Ligand SMILES: Nc1nc2c(ncn2[C@@H]2O[C@H](COP(=O)(O)OP(=O)(O)O)[C@@H](O)[C@H]2O)c(=O)[nH]1
């Protein structure tokens with residue numbers, strides 16, 4: 001099983017995604033992946049049972065926050081110690097069938113981390129809000145300026161070698177998760193690649209970039225994370 005005999009675990013943080021999850025899980029190429037883990041982040045809908053019915057392993061993380069959910073997934077994956085972990089949102093904005101374009105550079109070309117870039121790929125009109133589009137551009141511009149590394153996006157769909165993920169020692173509990181992973185990977189000198197991924201309108205309602213509170217919190221947290229890592233040079 002897995003991709004070219006590599007053991008692959010997919011982690012999906014999910015908050016009230018009962019409508020989208022069946023499609024997300026169904027579109028994950030079965031032969032490329034060994035286990036799909038949905039981390040229910042205190043949903044008040046049928047997210048956990050829907051995930052279970054669709055063949056996923058379901059974990060619960062009551063503490064609200066994207067990072068908390070991802071950390072829970074990592075903790076679980078540690079028992080299995082897979083070769084590669086893939087993070088994927090539970091809203092059907094990403095195309096799970098594109099997972100192989102994330103796995104291939106790791107397996108064939110020795111990359112440590114491969115990020116799906118929505119800005120390099122094709123986006124359905126309206127799928128990324130203007131604040132998300134320009135926020136990502138501005139944030140990646142700052143990273144180029146302060147760290148000298150060129151990213152184009154902070155998208156959620158990404159693959160990383162499991163041992164490399166563990167040694168990143170991820171800390172962020174909320175919206176800074178994706179950018180923290182990218183900055184820590186740069187600091188560690190990882191071999192990083194971005195590949196284009198497609199992006200479409202989500203199923204169900206947005207909790208982050210489609211809400212005022214989510215946009216403000218996410219922008220604040222992303223900028224704070226960038227400056228924090230720029231100022232406090234050593235990381236553990
Ligand atoms: N906002 C938020 N999203 C969470 C949380 N836990 C998991 N998620 C998931 O994070 C993903 C991204 O959220 P989404 O609403 O699509 O944000 P958007 O892509 O910026 O519109 C979805 O899969 C959510 O279900 C949480 O505590 N807060």
Ligand SMILES: [Mg+2]
Nearest residue numbers: 089091093202
């Ligand atoms: Mg989304």
